[in-house]
Amino acid sequence: MQLSRPMMIVGHILVLAICLSILFPMAIVLSTAFKPMNEIYAGGLLPQAPTFENFARLFEKTAFGWYIWNSSGTTLLRVIGQLIIGVLAAYAFARFRFPYRDVLFALVLGAMMIPQVLTMLPIYIMMAQLGWFDTWWALIVPNLATPIAVFLLRQHMMSFPNELIDAAQMDGAGHWTTLWRVIVPNLGPAMAALTIIIFIDSWNEYFWPLLVTESAHSRTIQIGLREFLQEDMNDYGALMAGIIVASIPAIAVFLFFQRRVMDTFVSSGLKG
Amino acid sequence: MSLHQPQKQVVAGAVPAGAVSGQPSARRQRRDLAPWLYLAPTVLLLAVFTYWPLLQTAYLSLVDWNLNPGQSADFVGLNNYGRVAGSTLFQAAFLNTLIYIGASIPLKVLLPIPVAVFLWSVGQKGHFYRAILFLPTLISFVVVGIAFLWILNPIFGYAKVIFAELGLRFPNLLADPDTAIWVIIGISTWKVLGFNVLIYLAGLASINKELIEAMRMDGAGDITIFRRLIWPLLTPTLTFVAISTVIFTMQQVFTPIDLMTEGGPSNSTTNLFYMIYQYSFVTFDVGGGAAGTMMLFGFLMIMAFVQFRVLDRRAHYQQ
Numbered sequence: 001m002q003l004s005r006p007m008m009i010v011g012h013i014l015v016l017a018i019c020l021s022i023l024f025p026m027a028i029v030l031s032t033a034f035k036p037m038n039e040i041y042a043g044g045l046l047p048q049a050p051t052f053e054n055f056a057r058l059f060e061k062t063a064f065g066w067y068i069w070n071s072s073g074t075t076l077l078r079v080i081g082q083l084i085i086g087v088l089a090a091y092a093f094a095r096f097r098f099p100y101r102d103v104l105f106a107l108v109l110g111a112m113m114i115p116q117v118l119t120m121l122p123i124y125i126m127m128a129q130l131g132w133f134d135t136w137w138a139l140i141v142p143n144l145a146t147p148i149a150v151f152l153l154r155q156h157m158m159s160f161p162n163e164l165i166d167a168a169q170m171d172g173a174g175h176w177t178t179l180w181r182v183i184v185p186n187l188g189p190a191m192a193a194l195t196i197i198i199f200i201d202s203w204n205e206y207f208w209p210l211l212v213t214e215s216a217h218s219r220t221i222q223i224g225l226r227e228f229l230q231e232d233m234n235d236y237g238a239l240m241a242g243i244i245v246a247s248i249p250a251i252a253v254f255l256f257f258q259r260r261v262m263d264t265f266v267s268s269g270l271k272g
Numbered sequence: 273m274s275l276h277q278p279q280k281q282v283v284a285g286a287v288p289a290g291a292v293s294g295q296p297s298a299r300r301q302r303r304d305l306a307p308w309l310y311l312a313p314t315v316l317l318l319a320v321f322t323y324w325p326l327l328q329t330a331y332l333s334l335v336d337w338n339l340n341p342g343q344s345a346d347f348v349g350l351n352n353y354g355r356v357a358g359s360t361l362f363q364a365a366f367l368n369t370l371i372y373i374g375a376s377i378p379l380k381v382l383l384p385i386p387v388a389v390f391l392w393s394v395g396q397k398g399h400f401y402r403a404i405l406f407l408p409t410l411i412s413f414v415v416v417g418i419a420f421l422w423i424l425n426p427i428f429g430y431a432k433v434i435f436a437e438l439g440l441r442f443p444n445l446l447a448d449p450d451t452a453i454w455v456i457i458g459i460s461t462w463k464v465l466g467f468n469v470l471i472y473l474a475g476l477a478s479i480n481k482e483l484i485e486a487m488r489m490d491g492a493g494d495i496t497i498f499r500r501l502i503w504p505l506l507t508p509t510l511t512f513v514a515i516s517t518v519i520f521t522m523q524q525v526f527t528p529i530d531l532m533t534e535g536g537p538s539n540s541t542t543n544l545f546y547m548i549y550q551y552s553f554v555t556f557d558v559g560g561g562a563a564g565t566m567m568l569f570g571f572l573m574i575m576a577f578v579q580f581r582v583l584d585r586r587a588h589y590q591q
Contacts, residue, residue, distance in 0.1 A: 003393045007494050011390035018387065019404045022462065026407070028430050029419045043433035089314035096307035108314065111322045113515075113576070115523050117545045118569050119325035121332060121552055121562055126325075128341070145317035175306060204412030206527045211553065222414045226531060229418055236422050243415040250410045258403070 033240035040237050054237035055245070058228075061238060063216035064245070067224035070213075072249070074139040074220065075202040081140065082198050083191070086149030091179050093150065094157035105154075112147040116207065127212055138212040139220070143202070149194055156190040157183060192257040200250050221246045326569075332562035339556045352563035356551070362564070364539035365547035369522070371453060372543055373575070376521045379461040380468055381514050387465075388472035389502060402473075405466030413463065413527035420459050421446075421532055446532055449540035456528045456541055464524065468513050475509030476502070511583040518575050522568070544568045 003011065032040060033054055035047040058064055092098075093105055123142050132138040160183055168182045184191070209220045219227070225242050232238070333352055337345035356362050387405075391398040408416065423430045426444035435442035445451045479502065487497050522545045529535060535542030535550070542550075544564065552561030 004494050015387055015390060015401050019401060022404055022408055025419055025423060028423060041428040085313040088310040092307040092310035098307045104315065108318060111318050113519065114322055114326065115519050117523060117548060118329060118565055119322055121558065122325035122328035123321060142321045145314045150314060200410060206412065206414055222412055225414050225418060229531065239418055243418050247411045247415050254410050
């Protein structure tokens with residue numbers, strides 16, 4: 001639709017103002033991270049003598065290497081697990097008819113509406129009883145079921161062309177082969193969008209790792225940053241370096257899949 | 273929903289494939305079991321980590337326990353509810369929760385609408401705007417919280433330097449009970465605005481642009497088109513955004529509260545989620561935490577119900 005000219009101008013001004021308010025704090029963080037100690041508190045948008053010393057100090061003062069390892073490892077395992085488990089459930093809902101299917105589907109969707117805060121206490125106790133406290137298990141296993149993945153993938157599988165499936169089954173492929181050899185490879189954009197959503201969720205997670213991790217050997221980046229903030233409140237150079245390191249993976253994953261995701265997201269992804 | 277139609281064809285297509293290979297009864301049994309095998313991981317995980325804990329929270333809200341496995345949990349009935357509801361912490365947290373939600377409706381639910389409509393009308397050229405708007409969704413709330421702690425730092429923060437250059441004194445926003453909550457509301461808006469814009473864009477994408485051209489031909493202006501066509505067609509998306517924003521506002525602000533204010537100054541920024549966290553994991557009062565959780569659950573149900581009633585009446589236009 002074509003807006004009228006004055007509307008267009010108002011729109012550009014509004015959106016430009018919002019974009020600037022988003023970019024400005026980011027620019028400050030970015031420049032502070034590369035400023036030497038004596039420049040940090042002096043204002044000034046660009047560093048006069050750019051340096052990596054903040055990054056060096058970050059890795060010296062904290063167990064950031066461990067945090068990166070824990071965040072990467074748990075996120076990777078979680079994302080793979082969530083995708084596989086989500087694909088399986090979505091296939092069952094999309095391609096089979098069985099008793100209680102609709103009730104079960106409603107229960108899966110209902111879980112989306114139950115925020116973590118409502119269930120954290122018993123899960124926390126469960127983790128302690130299982131001896132999973134302060135291990136990767138506690139970070140991975142309770143988060144493996146993903147209702148949004150089931151919902152999204154089911155939608156896409158239902159609109160999958162039947163000819164392809166019939167052809168595969170004519171060739172003697174069972175459900176398992178059809179699913180992994182025919183359907184999943186053709187769900188590219190949906191899988192990409194989902195991967196980003198799940199990845200960002202897991203990488204940026206704060207509350208749950210805060211509860212169940214204690215030592216540097218299981219702490220994730222986000223919790224490591226919190227600890228650093230509390231121990232070394234005033235070393236803002238290193239803190240800014242830390243938040244840049246913590247943000248790079250999510251932004252990288254996004255840029256990698258970006259085009260497809262925006263399209264899926266906008267055209268089909270979240271339609272109810 | 274029209275989604276059920278392709279489903280039947282699919283199942284019909286799957287039947288002959290099984291029937292051809294003979295041994296109908298064995299085949300049938302395997303086919304009946306198959307969906308359950310595919311579903312098993314999700315169903316088990318949700319049962320163990322979502323629905324069972326929900327029931328268990330209800331039970332824990334009736335006992336007195338301090339998370340110590342050696343200690344036995346004493347049944348105290350509804351005592352915890354009265355105790356929590358009567359505390360000043362709960363009253364502050366409840367009031368603040370209403371403020372957080374009240375402020376999030378215009379800022380996070382309504383403000384994204386004109387932005388989305390504008391981007392939609394700009395089309396492909398708006399790609400650059402969209403990418404920038406999406407950036408805050410990618411970075412974590414910890415990152416955002418720490419960045420703003422630095423910018424708003426009253427002694428050597430960036431905002432203070434800029435204010436000083438303009439000859440103004442920069443107030444310590446986070447130490448003032450009147451302003452601290454608005455800092456957190458502002459930051460959480462900064463973080464989720466772009467995501468909600470994208471969801472509205474998804475809703476707008478399904479609107480038939482020919483309808484707009486037709487209205488244009490009849491001489492309708494932008495405002496009329498928005499009021500008579502876009503707004504009604506967008507209502508289902510609005511319902512979705514409103515409900516998810518209310519639920520996630522509870523969760524999202526936990527991180528900035530924990531990092532920037534720890535609920536203070538004088539409980540002015542705490543919310544029900546943070547209160548539950550404090551009961552459960554700071555003072556290890558499991559019964560109090562669980563009772564707070566159940567009250568929050570009830571509150572969220574009521575909110576969702578109200579939103580459905582208010583918004584659903586306007587959602588009859590859905591294609």
